[in-house]
Amino acid sequence: MTIQWFPGHMAKARREVTEQLKLVDIVFELIDARLPLSSRNPMIDEVIQQKPRLVILNKMDLADDKETERWIKHFETEGIRAVAINSFEGKGMQTVTKAAKEILAPKIERMKKRGIRPGAIRAMIVGIPNVGKSTLINRLARKNIAKTGNKPGVTKAQQWIKFEKELELLDTPGILWPKFEDQSVGYKLALTGAIKDTVVNMENLAVYGLRFLEERYPDRLEKRYGIQTVGDDIQKVFNTIGETRKTYTQGGEIDYDKVAELIIQDIRSELLGKLTFDFISDNKEKKVDEVTE
Numbered sequence: 050m051t052i053q054w055f056p057g058h059m060a061k062a063r064r065e066v067t068e069q070l071k072l073v074d075i076v077f078e079l080i081d082a083r084l085p086l087s088s089r090n091p092m093i094d095e096v097i098q099q100k101p102r103l104v105i106l107n108k109m110d111l112a113d114d115k116e117t118e119r120w121i122k123h124f125e126t127e128g129i130r131a132v133a134i135n136s137f138e139g140k141g142m143q144t145v146t147k148a149a150k151e152i153l154a155p156k157i158e159r160m161k162k163r164g165i166r167p168g169a170i171r172a173m174i175v176g177i178p179n180v181g182k183s184t185l186i187n188r189l190a191r192k193n194i195a196k197t198g199n200k201p202g203v204t205k206a207q208q209w210i211k212f213e214k215e216l217e218l219l220d221t222p223g224i225l226w227p228k229f230e231d232q233s234v235g236y237k238l239a240l241t242g243a244i245k246d247t248v249v250n251m252e253n254l255a256v257y258g259l260r261f262l263e264e265r266y267p268d269r270l271e272k273r274y275g276i277q278t279v280g281d282d283i284q285k286v287f288n289t290i291g292e293t294r295k296t297y298t299q300g301g302e303i304d305y306d307k308v309a310e311l312i313i314q315d316i317r318s319e320l321l322g323k324l325t326f327d328f329i330s331d332n333k334e335k336k337v338d339e340v341t342e
């Protein structure tokens with residue numbers, strides 16, 4: 050299933066999440082650890098409102114550990130509890146349950162004081178396509194209840210999963226739309242596979258990837274491709290990579306489409322190491338823009 054985020058579809062998605070929210074005590078906002086800014090739904094605060102929330106940075110195995118740590122601290126300075134996990138391998142699951150219990154502890158205490166016996170804590174997962182919602186549900190359920198896939202937009206159909214003593218999870222995650230803010234957000238989402246390749250120009254995406262690496266991870270660029278700077282002569286860079294990797298057309302020319310694909314695959318498949326694409330300074334720059342507008 051391909052999700053087309055037309056306005057009607059976005060309104061429906063929001064309505065559905067708002068309905069589901071009434072059923073739960075806490076929201077697990079699932080984001081991609083590589084994109085702690087770009088993989089958040091742009092209206093998430095408005096949608097969730099005052100509901101207690103835990104931000105979960107998934108796919109931590111693919112992200113830069115130092116940056117993930119920084120992001121967790123950053124969320125906490127904003128009053129939002131955050132944890133990092135790898136739901137693919139089931140790493141960090143205890144941090145999710147522990148944090149959820151701690152966030153709700155004051156509420157449970159208040160209920161107890163009023164003589165109300167608290168029931169199980171009920172949670173739901175919310176996130177944009179492909180952040181790993183189904184994978185996490187399966188992990189917490191420890192069996193394959195939810196369907197997963199490696200293409201954006203596969204999640205479906207609703208019941209409660211008891212994933213630990215006193216904790217229950219809605220088996221249907223809330224799927225919200227990604228940001229369409231600017232081109233760089235689009236490129237970052239495409240580089241991590243959150244939006245389909247067909248909606249972006251692969252050569253432009255590869256160039257964006259190279260420039261990003263040059264700016265943030267120049268050592269990796271040099272190690273993998275022997276390139277120190279990308280500069281303005283992109284063709285030269287593509288030629289260098291094409292020659293080293295022997296990416297030729299049948300006529301013996303450099304195959305630029307293949308070089309672009311190769312760069313994107315290298316980025317996606319960790320051949321350039323663990324990468325984080327959003328930096329806390331990106332967030333600050335944006336806030337300054339907003340203030341001056």
Ligand SMILES: Nc1nc2c(ncn2[C@@H]2O[C@H](COP(=O)(O)OP(=O)(O)OP(=O)(O)O)[C@@H](O)[C@H]2O)c(=O)[nH]1
Binds near residue numbers: 108184196204
């Ligand atoms: N490396 C890594 N891959 C993950 C992790 N979690 C999920 N994935 C992969 O990410 C892809 C998307 O996972 P899903 O669980 O289908 O994502 P979803 O959010 O349910 O996707 P939609 O159905 O599109 O909303 C799959 O290929 C998963 O194997 C993780 O922690 N690490």
